[in-house]
Amino acid sequence: MSAVLQRDSVTAIRGSVLTFTGDPSVEDSARSMRYESDAIVAMYGGLIVDFGAAAEVLQRLPPGTKVTAYAESLIMAGFIDAHIHYPQTAIIASPAEHLMDWLDRHTYVAEQEFSDQDHAREAARVFMRECLRAGTTTAAVFCSVHPESVDAFFDEALARNMRMIAGKVLMDRNAPQKLTDTPQRGYDESKELIARWHGRGRLSYAVSPRFAVTSSPEQMELAGSLWHEHDGTFLQSHVAENRHEVDRVKALFPERKGYLDVYDHYGMLGSRAIYGHGIWLDEDELARCHASGTALAHCPTSNMFLGSGVFDLANARKARRPVRVALATDVGGGTHFSMLSTMHDAYKVARLGGRSLSAAHAFYLATRGGAHALCLEDRIGSIATGMEADVIVLDLKSTPLIEHRMRHCKDIDEALFVQMILGDERATRAVYIAGEIGWTRDERVSA
Template sequence: MSRQAYRAALVHMLDDPCRAPAAEACAYHTDGLLVVEDGHVAAFGAYEDLAPALPAGTPVEALSGRLITPGFVDAHTHYPQTDVIAAWGSQLLGWLNNHTFPAEQAFADRAHADEAAGFFLDQLLRNGATTALVFCTVHKTSVEALFDAALARNMRLIAGKVLMDRNAPPALCDTVETGRADTEALIRAWRGRGRLGYAVTPRFAVTSSEAQLAMAGEVAAAHPDVLVHTHMSENLDEVARVGELFPGHRDYLDVYQRFGLLTDRSVFAHCVHTSEDALRRMVGAGAAAAFCPSSNLLLGSGLFSLRQACACGVTVGLGTDVGAGSSFSLLHMMGEAYKVGQLRGEGLDPLHAFYLATLAGARALKLDDKVGNLAPGKEADFLVLDLAATPLLARRMAAAKTLADKLFVLSILADDRVVERAYLAGALAHARDGDLRR
């Protein structure tokens, strides 16, 4: 048995702070001890409580000035869009045509997909995301490249081949038949290997015919351990276009529901322009939403009401949505979510923001039995954050008196330099100094 202990400040979430008292929703130890055995958490708590019970000979690494947190969970992102991050342009539909679709055509080439997948996963880890739900492209090889790269890193990752048979360049269109064949082959080959999961992935209703959406629902129903991952109600022009393509439906969500894509395993990205009625129908089905504040701002899509979604009971995770999202950092997304709330007149407590980036994301992805916090028995995916990574951060942290203060400062001032280390199943996967031999 391999065993290692880490002494530092520790924090993780036990529940939604909007639904439970702060003392019950969050565990914080200014002098804590994390014990890892064989890739799983063996103990998490106060050093004075746990140290006396440590087995003799257990190595303890002291990490003064550091904060250990669970790895972040990115509830929605696109690895093929890495090279169009920070692309100037119009709103959603124009941005897809001008930037996304041209970039995605290159992923027919396996060598290109391999290089992009490796870079993408390294950027996730560099920024502290240890779990992600990821869009690939329409090409089967794009999924294989990403899964190979994730398997090599022992990373918990869910992804899927995009289904898209209309309203896109011919080079990016599949058919109902090829989409089904590729999706089912990928599920057979990859689902459950290492720490991988699969998501049936129609891009959005605009680019899939009724026949393809029906096929996607059939495949999802036939494989009850896979997710459904798509976009919904991101942009007003998109919503109007869906209304034109699917007349007679109650709303955008009803389109997905008709074809069997509203399930307890569905993750709908954005939901910016989603009514309270639709949100409650999502809750009834057990579906989740991914809040992507950075991309919503960059594309001018609108301001998601986290308050409304939470009041309806929707499980909401936080997504970077690279490349319309401008950063791989979930800490940065916490800050962007706060700004969206400010524009809506809705405050966002720092503990709630931290919950969105960790346990809430794991709940949205149906992985909270494995990751999302550092409860004993869970997989030891965790971060060591340097609270003095930059001179400004160190100076500001010196004045931060509470955990909420510190988390808020991180959400506004942190970048990838804060992530000193990232661990996957107890093994060092990223080190700021480049040393992965620990």
């Protein structure tokens, strides 16, 4: 630790710490997971500047540094939600027959209100609050088709100094007229938003065609160009969520080999491309995701809520061609902001498909694995010196039942499993954003 650090400017927290140094689905958790039962994480200037066993770090801290101790808790990197729609926060828990019915009856109605910047700002505030309550410090976020919705979102994220990825939805067909742009207007508005926001604070822009159903070939062409013209931007969309949707894309693009090939044709696959779902991708398509570095966002609460299907995570992560996979909520199709609840449903979806999912793998996907999927693993997703200090503190006894169950845990693996099956946002005790307290359970620091 640098000698220039002042004791008043270092934030130091002490407790049990869990982080990942590798992928527990590839190496065993003893090699890929680091657990320290009594450790200190020191943060300064937005970064983690020291981490290790408390007895060692205490000797390196500037004399007199205040150390906040969290008992019966687990300190870890903030959760990463790789696919979520902030304009849908107010329609979470709205029933529908299936994806298309849900879009028509709920989503397309709610999103029309986001042409009003005050409405968008209020929605963005509620959304940030719910992310922080859930311990989510980074998300890849769809706004609405309106540039105002993106300005409101990024304004709120910038004020909280959060690492957020977001973009204006592109849609020029098969949607209500109030929610559509044109290929050129979508391109121009996105380009202006990139100039205004991308790289500001910790914000990144994502070119965001909703999906192949709602973008014409001309819009897809321009979306691919836009992404390639702007280094470091992301591209986010949906793929193969629902069988009916897969058939519809085949009918709309009969000249293409399949759904993923539509995006491939328009240059939309590669590193920093993230697609929600991918439930119905075939072996060739998964191999293409692997080869191109394209990431899939697994959204189990949404997939069960809308009845979309059972994503085969184990198959997607197959050792000979692992696809980058992140976990995501897909609110409002998803039913929880909590990544613990999302891990819980990922476990159940795995079981429905005849597979399993270890707690270590699930926690990895929600942190370092999510960062890897987003090509951000050198900045976020783990506790290590030099990483950005987005750190959460989970209460390991957040309900009476969990407290009772934890008495019978033999080791950290069992404790993590209990947390992922029984825990939710009530477990979030504190959230540090770039080293500053962003939210605490007892007192909302940041509105």
